[in-house]
Amino acid sequence: MVGAGLGGLSATLFLAQQGIEVLGISKHRGTSPHPKATGQTHRTMELLRRAGVADEVLAGSAGLDGGLVIKVAESLRGRVFHTIMHEDDEWDTALSPERSGMASQDHVEPVLLRRARELGAEVLFETELVALAQDADGVTARVRSAGREYTVRADYVIGADGHRGVVREWVEIGRQGPGELSHHIGVVFDADMSSHIVPDKLTLYYLRNQAFTGTLVATNTERRNVLTVEYDPARESAADYPPRRCVELLRIATDVPDLEPEILEITRWEMAAWLSDRFRAGRVFLVGDAAKVTPPTGGLGGNTAIGDGFDIAWKLAAVLKGEAGEGLLDSYEAERRPYGKLVVDGSFANYVQRFAPQLAGPDVPDEVDHLHLTLGYRCRSNAVLIDDADPAPMENPADPSGRPGFRAPHVVVEHQGTSKSTLDLFGTWTLLTLNPVWAAADVTSVEIPTLQDPTGDLAKRYGIGQQGASLIRPDGVIAWRTTETVSDPANRIADVVATLLAH
Numbered sequence: 083m084v085g086a087g088l089g090g091l092s093a094t095l096f097l098a099q100q101g102i103e104v105l106g107i108s109k110h111r112g113t114s115p116h117p118k119a120t121g122q123t124h125r126t127m128e129l130l131r132r133a134g135v136a137d138e139v140l141a142g143s144a145g146l147d148g149g150l151v152i153k154v155a156e157s158l159r160g161r162v163f164h165t166i167m168h169e170d171d172e173w174d175t176a177l178s179p180e181r182s183g184m185a186s187q188d189h190v191e192p193v194l195l196r197r198a199r200e201l202g203a204e205v206l207f208e209t210e211l212v213a214l215a216q217d218a219d220g221v222t223a224r225v226r227s228a229g230r231e232y233t234v235r236a237d238y239v240i241g242a243d244g245h246r247g248v249v250r251e252w253v254e255i256g257r258q259g260p261g262e263l264s265h266h267i268g269v270v271f272d273a274d275m276s277s278h279i280v281p282d283k284l285t286l287y288y289l290r291n292q293a294f295t296g297t298l299v300a301t302n303t304e305r306r307n308v309l310t311v312e313y314d315p316a317r318e319s320a321a322d323y324p325p326r327r328c329v330e331l332l333r334i335a336t337d338v339p340d341l342e343p344e345i346l347e348i349t350r351w352e353m354a355a356w357l358s359d360r361f362r363a364g365r366v367f368l369v370g371d372a373a374k375v376t377p378p379t380g381g382l383g384g385n386t387a388i389g390d391g392f393d394i395a396w397k398l399a400a401v402l403k404g405e406a407g408e409g410l411l412d413s414y415e416a417e418r419r420p421y422g423k424l425v426v427d428g429s430f431a432n433y434v435q436r437f438a439p440q441l442a443g444p445d446v447p448d449e450v451d452h453l454h455l456t457l458g459y460r461c462r463s464n465a466v467l468i469d470d471a472d473p474a475p476m477e478n479p480a481d482p483s484g485r486p487g488f489r490a491p492h493v494v495v496e497h498q499g500t501s502k503s504t505l506d507l508f509g510t511w512t513l514l515t516l517n518p519v520w521a522a523a524d525v526t527s528v529e530i531p532t533l534q535d536p537t538g539d540l541a542k543r544y545g546i547g548q549q550g551a552s553l554i555r556p557d558g559v560i561a562w563r564t565t566e567t568v569s570d571p572a573n574r575i576a577d578v579v580a581t582l583l584a585h
């Protein structure tokens with residue numbers, strides 16, 4: 083594993099959870115000290131729940147767990163041009179057993195790292211990849227640590243080395259997209275903002291005024307916030323933003339002329355939009371920013387990195403444990419690259435709306451509904467058996483169709499005398515059914531829980547009625563569905579699973 087950011091650490095953790103031996107390296111001294119990606123979608127929290135770290139991650143949202151407010155405005159008290167998420171927006175608990183998180187990256191990465199190590203993964207910092215070559219049987223990596231170089235041989239390599247990563251270049255995968263969009267100065271500061279922002283909610287302001295264009299966002303550390311300011315590298319550099327000037331910009335942003343913030347860090351970064359041509363080259367896979375770089379307008383860079391990590395981890399683990407054929411690995415790019423494209427396109431559309439309205443035009447992709455994208459995406463690959471001709475890439479998760487390719491919906495069922503979410507039944511291949519014929523099938527490696535459906539939601543939201551059955555993959559995606567009963571259920575299920583696992 084090259085990289086120990088959100089993508090690399092989650093892939094490492096999910097592989098270790100499956101009992102796979104994994105070595106992670108990172109050239110940095112440790113996890114990110116910068117708050118960067120703040121916010122976890124419901125889907126991310128559902129994945130972290132599987133890893134047993136959802137509560138620990140959510141603890142980072144303390145004080146911000148009332149939700150999210152997003153506005154495009156002149157300043158915190160100035161004219162509001164557009165409200166994207168409102169103080170009153172509430173989460174519909176019928177959609178997920180997990181609430182969304184508001185933790186920042188500097189809180190989440192150490193949680194993932196600790197859990198990955200606890201599960202047996204080895205993660206080495208200040209260890210840099212310097213060369214990579216693959217052959218038919220494995221991958222050979224040359225790494226440098228403390229001035230010494232050595233060779234590591236692995237069955238597979240995951241490039242989770244971020245948007246300036248070298249793995250993508252070593253395996254000669256190109257990338258396309260609008261590319262670099264804008265240059266920013268990031269100012270991490272401490273100040274009491276309690277009278278300016280909505281208490282108990284994560285507040286994100288996109289700011290456009292005569293002095294600058296940028297953002298102001300609270301973090302999960304009390305009093306800590308981040309201001310970003312767009313600059314033109316042809317005319318200025320980071321050196322033109324000393325603390326004194328940053329304090330002035332903060333006073334403009336907050337409308338508090340005597341604000342006395344404590345400036346902790348001033349950095350620069352580039353906002354960009356790229357999609358890699360492929361997410362896989364033989365035994366090498368790309369995840370997170372190494373696979374695609376999305377503008378942060380949408381808050382999906384870190385979330386998608388975790389989603390990528392989870393996806394490649396369960397598929398690689400199934401192949402390495404001999405449960406699946408190599409063909410299952412084809413489904414990683416087939417499913418995650420179109421998803422990455424939707425994320426990049428939708429975030430780019432948000433970027434134009436929130437930061438750069440002058441770029442609006444026919445070449446700008448359509449905006450993408452956040453909820454549809456995060457909970458209603460349809461996977462299409464050899465690892466799902468789709469039997470309809472609907473080409474739509476997403477559906478409304480509040481009104482799920484239960485068709486193969488979509489996330490298996492959250493429904494409360496009765497199982498072993500307790501009420502639980504269907505999502506807590508998944509982790510291995512699972513058949514959901516209310517039909518005793520399907521329920522009696524005995525198939526190796528497929529769990530068939532005995533369920534009651536007091537609300538009728540299971541039959542309805544999964545579209546299986548009383549007769550049918552729905553086969554759920556280890557990642558909680560519907561792989562196959564039938565509305566009918568059969569005379570030889572075990573053979574039917576075994577055939578379906580063998581097809582899906584490329585055996």
Ligand SMILES: Cc1cc2nc3c(=O)[nH]c(=O)nc-3n(C[C@H](O)[C@H](O)[C@H](O)COP(=O)(O)OP(=O)(O)OC[C@H]3O[C@@H](n4cnc5c(N)ncnc54)[C@H](O)[C@@H]3O)c2cc1C
Nearest residue numbers: 085086087088089109110119211243244370371381383384
């Ligand atoms: C200012 C800012 C705000 C953001 N806000 C959000 C947000 O609100 N929500 C959101 O979801 N996302 C946000 N993002 C994006 C998010 O931070 C990234 O998408 C996410 O961190 C990507 O994770 P990653 O693991 O792919 O890469 P990274 O976090 O970049 O990690 C790369 C890893 O690779 C390692 N590495 C690189 N090269 C080598 C090498 N040669 N050898 C060994 N190791 C190497 C590094 O040490 C590091 O561990 C933001 C980003 C920025 C910059």
